[in-house]
Amino acid sequence: xxxxxxxxxxxxxxxxxxxxxxxxxxxxxxxxxxxxxxxxxxxxxxxxxxxxxxxxxxxxxxxxxxxxxxxxxxxxxxxxxxxxxxxxxxxxxxxxxxxxxxxxxxxxxxxxxxxxxxxxxxxxxxxxxxxxxxxxxxxxxxxxxxxxxxxxxxxxxxxxxxxxxxxxxxxxxxxxxxxxxxxxxxxxxxxxxxxxxxxxxxxxxxxxxxxxxxxxxxxxxxxxxxxxxxxxxxxxxxxxxxxxxxxxxxxxxxxxxxxxxxxxxxxxxxxxxxxxxxxxxxxxxxxxxxxxxxxxx
Numbered sequence: 666x667x668x669x670x671x672x673x674x675x676x677x678x679x680x681x682x683x684x685x686x687x688x689x690x691x692x693x694x695x696x697x698x699x700x701x702x703x704x705x706x707x708x709x710x711x712x713x714x715x716x717x718x719x720x721x722x723x724x725x726x727x728x729x730x731x732x733x734x735x736x737x738x739x740x741x742x743x744x745x746x747x748x749x750x751x752x753x754x755x756x757x758x759x760x761x762x763x764x765x766x767x768x769x770x771x772x773x774x775x776x777x778x779x780x781x782x783x784x785x786x787x788x789x790x791x792x793x794x795x796x797x798x799x800x801x802x803x804x805x806x807x808x809x810x811x812x813x814x815x816x817x818x819x820x821x822x823x824x825x826x827x828x829x830x831x832x833x834x835x836x837x838x839x840x841x842x843x844x845x846x847x848x849x850x851x852x853x854x855x856x857x858x859x860x861x862x863x864x865x866x867x868x869x870x871x872x873x874x875x876x877x878x879x880x881x882x883x884x885x886x887x888x889x890x891x892x893x894x895x896x897x898x899x900x901x902x903x904x905x906x907x908x909x910x911x912x913x914x915x916x917x918x919x920x921x922x923x924x925x926x927x928x929x930x931x932x933x934x935x936x937x938x939x940x941x942x943x944x945x946x947x948x949x950x951x952x953x954x955x956x957x958x959x960x961x962x
């Protein structure tokens with residue numbers, strides 16, 4: 666990798682590490698978590714760890730974010746509200762070496778530029794200065810916002826989180842005649858209907874687990890399935906700590922439909938349906954939109 670410019674050396678090893686981390690985590694992970702794992706597993710030089718005075722961002726992180734833009738244009742990576750997704754093409758690209766993966770990204774990005782009639786870039790272009798492009802900062806801000814929402818939710822107690830889930834369902838147009846009080850709930854925390862009387866299918870039974878540091882297991886999914894007793898009932902399992910790989914695989918293979926909602930999916934749904942909520946429900950997790958000038962595609 667000695668033939669590459671310093672910034673491209675950094676890009677090659679951090680992009681490869683990011684792809685590998687994503688693959689090891691089911692091909693998706695919050696961008697902030699990807700960055701943290703890279704800092705823990707990749708050897709970084711003092712030059713790479715310099716912090717820019719204007720932006721406050723670290724050099725290697727800025728380089729990584731810059732090249733993830735190329736990865737998205739190349740179809741190897743997707744980002745949505747702070748979550749990074751490795752595409753099937755990205756998984757396939759991991760078979761390449763670090764240097765060849767970077768070159769594939771650069772070549773694919775140039776092809777995208779030509780197809781979209783964008784001006785070409787110089788092979789020696791770097792992101793060593795503080796004038797990093799606008800969408801780099803935008804994606805970092807999105808990831809910071811996601812992390813702030815997570816911390817706010819994690820600070821809630823289990824019953825407050827349960828109330829958040831019920832509020833989301835109401836924002837989605839469901840009625841919530843039952844939200845479990847403190848104490849034993851028989852395996853059901855929330856029941857939701859499409860109509861006030863529960864005459865229409867599907868009728869939904871939810872289990873809510875608020876354990877930020879513990880993933881829900883396949884055994885817990887099976888237990889939720891066991892309380893589905895009537896035709897037209899479906900189950901939703903909401904877990905702030907996410908799900909084990911066994912739980913996810915078991916759900917995929919099951920003939921009984923169980924929808925799994927982790928913290929990232931919960932936040933995305935809350936944002937999507939926020940404007941349809943009552944003011945009282947909004948106050949449980951209040952949002953304030955901030956508008957940035959979107960970079961031209």
